[in-house]
Amino acid sequence: MEQKKQNPKAEDETQVVSRRIQRISLHITPIPRPLHDHDSNLGLLPCARREKLEVExxxxxxxxxxxxxxxxxxxxxxxxxxxxxxxxxxxxxxxxxxxxxxxxxxxxxxxxxxxxxxxxxxxxxxxxxxxxxxxxxxxxxxxxxxxxxxxxxxxxxxxxxxxxxxxxxxIDSLEYPGCFAMTELHHGSNVQGIQTVATFDPITDEFTINTPNDGAIKWWIGNAAVHGKFASVFAKLMLPTHDAKGVSDMGVHAFIVPLRDLKSHQALPGIEIHDCGHKVGLNGVDNGALRFTSVRIPRDNLLNRFGDVSRDGKYTSSLPTINKRFAATLGELVGGRVGLAYSSVGVLKIANTIAIRYSLLRQQFGPPKQPEISILDYQSQQHKLMPMLASTYAFHFATVYLVEIYSQMKMTHNEQLVGDVHALSAGIKAYVTSYTAKSLSVCREACGGHGYAAVNRFGTLRNDHDIFQTFEGDNTVLLQQVAADLLKQYKEKFQGGTLAVTWNYLRESMNTYLSQPNPVTSRWEGAEHLQDPKFQLDAFRVSSYHWLLLKNHRHKHSNLLYFLTSVIFLLTVPDI
The missing domain is CATH 1.10.540 (Butyryl-Coa Dehydrogenase, subunit A; domain 1)
Structure with missing residues (x-):
């Protein structure tokens, strides 16, 4: 009798082991054709069938x-x-x-x-x-x-x-591959602090480009180490004074500087090119370092839209100050930041797709003696991935909108749009790239051990995307800029200034909420009201208003010391 009772148990254990081995083999067996052609071979169980997806x-x-x-x-x-x-x-x-x-x-x-x-x-x-x-x-x-x-x-x-x-x-045909030489070893975010100089020589009608010290070496320059033949070099434009005894600093300008011979591809005289070496990611991009020693270029190589130098050495510009010319120059380069935000969302889409598809196909645990269920049916997995999926859609439409107003700005050169694009691109780039960086780790973890396999891309995506948080504006610096812009808009509100279109919600929130001591909690508290998107948007608006009020009050004693001691609080303003 005892022997008969043990046999079913032994058989059950054998079946369980056999089934587990079979399933493990399915996970490690190479699939020569696209996944959708082999659904039947994967042994999908009813809970994980693709018929569950009703989206067209x-x-x-x-x-x-x-x-x-x-x-x-x-x-x-x-x-x-x-x-x-x-x-x-x-x-x-x-x-x-x-x-x-x-x-x-x-x-x-x-x-x-x-x-x-x-x-x-x-x-x-x-x-x-x-x-x-x-x-x-x-x-x-x-x-x-x-x-x-x-x-x-x-x-x-x-x-x-x-x-x-x-x-x-x-440039369009790749006959002239080139670089963008702005960042220096000692100056990245502080572009006005760069030290490379371009001194005009009225005798030869040329500019002489020089790297005055090691800190002024152009660093992390993409395309420089191997392929670049030209570079847009950002340098301080120096003009001889009238008495020819000194020079006048006209601010940062951009110059076209040939780097390599078009036929031999050898570095030209006075130009040193070094390889920045192996990086954490993006190793398909040849980042290099550039040093210039008395490199002469024609006067026509000055990119002179916002400032020009005549044959006799006179400087002319439609913009009256160095700061205005610098702002106009950087304003024309904001497209790189817009594109980076857009690309970061693209990376997030890839990671979401991989993690969610895997979660649909992967089966783990289930009721006793019943088939295992898709891990996407677990609330814990949904909690990881579904909010991320929703955020990805939101970021997609946010960056599409950003691109739309950027395109309008390029066509119209509207000053209000210029300010709007600058602030929005800074905020969206910082927020989206930080979110994507964190999400890549979540997606990898959601795929368990298989997510650690290089073939599944999470490692490459994470390493390649990591620098998105730094180039085209360090995220912390960008959030500081957004906070400063919000405080400026707040100040202008009470001085009769014109609010940018993006920040008009401030004016609306004043009308709605200033008459109420606590406008959020004084309203209905039912589930229907609290889940209403309009109420949630209103809550964010009043929160941002009160934070701006607090920061503006503290900002009355504005100086560098105040900024350094309160920057953590200021960084919370854009997040709201």
């Missing part, structure tokens, strides 16, 4: 990507048809750089994508291109951005017709 994905794709879907699909089709251009999991730095160059060269020369045209005429289409190539390899997206948004964009936006006529086609 084709319509959703069209809605989300709009009229730029076709060019993104063209890019995906190009790379899908060329396995040799797809970045392998294991690749050395030098090989990755050359592959990244071949990827970009093929995209431009073979696929016929010409991004610089869209940088000028249709920025939204350009950003859609960058998002698509970033899905192939983030290094490729950044390298493309350096070539077209930074190097090409600086020539087009800071130069005049003579520069566009000379450089546009050759």
């Amino acid at each position: 994905t084709e319509k959703l794709s069209v809605y989300m990507r709009g009229k730029y879907r076709d060019i993104q699909e063209k890019i995906y089709e190009y790379f899908n048809a060329r396995p040799e251009l797809q970045t392998p999991v294991e690749i050395l730095k030098d090989e990755h750089r050359e592959l990244c160059w071949r990827q970009m060269y093929g995209l431009i020369r073979e696929a016929g994508i010409r991004p610089l045209k869209y940088v000028v005429e249709e920025p939204a289409k350009y950003f859609a291109i960058v998002e698509a190539v970033g899905a192939v390899d983030i290094s490729l997206g950044i390298k493309l951005g350096v070539q077209y948004s930074l190097w090409g964009g600086s020539v087009i936006n800071l130069g005049t017709k003579k520069h566009k006529d000379k450089y546009f086609e050759k």
